[in-house]
Amino acid sequence: MRFLVEIAIDLPPGLSTEERGRLAAAELERGRELRSASVIVSIWRVPGAPLRNVGVWEAPGATELHDLISSLPMFPYMRTNVTALADHPLDR
Amino acid sequence: MRFLVEIAIDLPPGLSTEERGRLAAAELERGRELRSASVIVSIWRVPGAPLRNVGVWEAPGATELHDLISSLPMFPYMRTNVTALADHPLDR
Amino acid sequence: MRFLVEIAIDLPPGLSTEERGRLAAAELERGRELRSASVIVSIWRVPGAPLRNVGVWEAPGATELHDLISSLPMFPYMRTNVTALADHPLDR
Amino acid sequence: MRFLVEIAIDLPPGLSTEERGRLAAAELERGRELRSASVIVSIWRVPGAPLRNVGVWEAPGATELHDLISSLPMFPYMRTNVTALADHPLDR
């Protein structure tokens, strides 16, 4: 099943540059794993905003989707909007 | 899989009292079928509003959920908000 | 009487990992008590968000509901939206 | 139990002046009954708007409140916002 997942990340102001770097590297690595496992089917940046993206995710259901999103290192700092997607007649 | 489904219905002003009555009867009948099939797991009225309800629906996925909701006779007049629900740790 | 209760929790950034752990454990324990007392009739996670849930609560009235919600350890950090629920004709 | 009830009424443009007059008279009469039965505990106009009011209603629960509000003749044309009210420490 497909989900439209919009993610905006607000890192806490207290983080040091080092911690931000480490977090960004870990986020990218975990993102790559989800991408090559085709969990993240497609993903784009919302242009102009520091840390906002919109993507199409594949998961058996909402519970599994939650576990997959929450496996991202920046999860504690995310505001997320999830829309379950239904097949469109053009694809049936 | 469970979905939180919020439905608000705006019947067009041009409908005659008869047509409204027929539509309401058909809606109730189809609702009963979905209720006894446990597709509509639970449903409540949002108090004070003519035609607004909130319910928990069960469907294999978003595509099937769409087909089930669109089987309701008042579907063309609905504004609907769907939230896919994930299991809570209290229930795991 | 039933209430739809939507809860979003924003823990203050200054909390140590230890304090968060202790708070999470206490929250889960109090949640289990409310769940087995059938105060929390059903509860789900809103997927993708760190600490957001939606549930159906049972309480004699709004005053008792407030006392029950405020008995949760994370209460000071909650933004909550409560909708009093009326019986739906399908259940009458 | 007390509820804060905000009501905004949009009469359909097709109503004749006569029908509006009849509807307004019926609304006032039913309002008076609810007022003297202390169902409507207090009620005010939101100033400057054609048909908007805010009131405190008394009802055993949300189901009864819905039945009481829907007994008003202008109910089909209402947008309503209901907030269940809990006792305040100043009144305990």
Place this chain on the structure above:
Amino acid sequence: MRFLVEIAIDLPPGLSTEERGRLAAAELERGRELRSASVIVSIWRVPGAPLRNVGVWEAPGATELHDLISSLPMFPYMRTNVTALADHPLDR
């Protein structure tokens, strides 16, 4: 003249438990004075939220109302929404 006053309070995260306690006690005391002087005509908690209330206040005008609300110790931390109330035909 009557006003509908909705108050939401966000205490700053840096306050110690002691300071919060002192502030809460002072708030309750000043609230009691306003209540027994019939400035606060009625007041309820919005259920489920840490510090939100809705009340009906009596004051000669908006300037006096501002002075009365700002006499509350938690005033610096309030977001407030005020609606001037007009008499309803049911009460004329």
Place this chain on the structure above:
Amino acid sequence: MRFLVEIAIDLPPGLSTEERGRLAAAELERGRELRSASVIVSIWRVPGAPLRNVGVWEAPGATELHDLISSLPMFPYMRTNVTALADHPLDR
């Protein structure tokens, strides 16, 4: 007492050009009376919008303000936002 009054008018599409003209003339005439009686203390157009204005009104209270606004011929088609104004320290 002063009120900030924002008015947006949506004339029903069914009105003939004649009826619109008559209504506009009557609105202007009643507006002039309220203006020279210093009920409307000041008034401006919100630029670019067909029928939107913002003004400062003087009335003893919200009930009188409602009666004054509702004396305008276009009142049935208004969406209005009223803010009761308190004296500013710069004017005390």
Place this chain on the structure above:
Amino acid sequence: MRFLVEIAIDLPPGLSTEERGRLAAAELERGRELRSASVIVSIWRVPGAPLRNVGVWEAPGATELHDLISSLPMFPYMRTNVTALADHPLDR
């Protein structure tokens, strides 16, 4: 260049069932053309709503995208939200 395109369609209440059918057939046919030309890269229904979809479109720029969307027969009845999409680091 990719665009996230959210479309909600409100057909006017005056349309006959026949006209709606003809319009729906024409919309589907034009949609198929855009789909097989890979202008519509992917498309889903937002579940539960009569005529809402979200899709990823490919066009050289915003001007061409506008021309493509406006080639759909239901275009006059659309509310549309377009987000230009930037490549995500996971895809670079």
Place this chain on the structure above:
Amino acid sequence: MRFLVEIAIDLPPGLSTEERGRLAAAELERGRELRSASVIVSIWRVPGAPLRNVGVWEAPGATELHDLISSLPMFPYMRTNVTALADHPLDR
């Protein structure tokens, strides 16, 4: 002085195709006049929406701007948002 002017037009459903055509032609003609007089300094379509544009207008003040916008034939059907623009340090 410059203004950012966002315009969305909702033509009434009752207009015939002929009337729409005449109105569109008149709108384009008046637009061309404003464009060559450098009143409309620049203008773009918001892509995907039937009749939405955003432009930069030049006018001595808000009163003149209102007169210029209201000289457009579709003015009665416009919702408009105007932002007065101040010089940016990059241009001083």
Place this chain on the structure above:
Amino acid sequence: MRFLVEIAIDLPPGLSTEERGRLAAAELERGRELRSASVIVSIWRVPGAPLRNVGVWEAPGATELHDLISSLPMFPYMRTNVTALADHPLDR
């Protein structure tokens, strides 16, 4: 030219009581200058809120208005909403 200026001020929590006092005194002094220079034509408090006001300002244009508002000592902490005002037919 006239502008409707709505200002809400959020002082940072870290300010000491002394700094707040100094800032408030400086704000009042600069406000008095703008008031007696008839830059601030009229100003009111939005009642019940710590630091919110609405006023009518006079300035040759938006650039000068920006410079005048930014001359207030609390400017760095302001959220401001500016509406350029056009003359109303009642005043022409």
Place this chain on the structure above:
Amino acid sequence: MRFLVEIAIDLPPGLSTEERGRLAAAELERGRELRSASVIVSIWRVPGAPLRNVGVWEAPGATELHDLISSLPMFPYMRTNVTALADHPLDR
């Protein structure tokens, strides 16, 4: 391709006056480069707000636009809203 870019900047409260000064100088310098390279085609201040601007940017696509905006030193503190702009018939 043109984009309407609205930028609001919230500097973290912890920044020293020196750091703010350095950041502002660097922002202005990078802004000048983008301005003379005609990447920023036009830009204005939204009057009355500390750090808000609206501008028209030129970039081959959304990916390049993102890289250009993120080259500004204050990028980490920006909330940005981007609208891809389509040619208007007046300019074709």
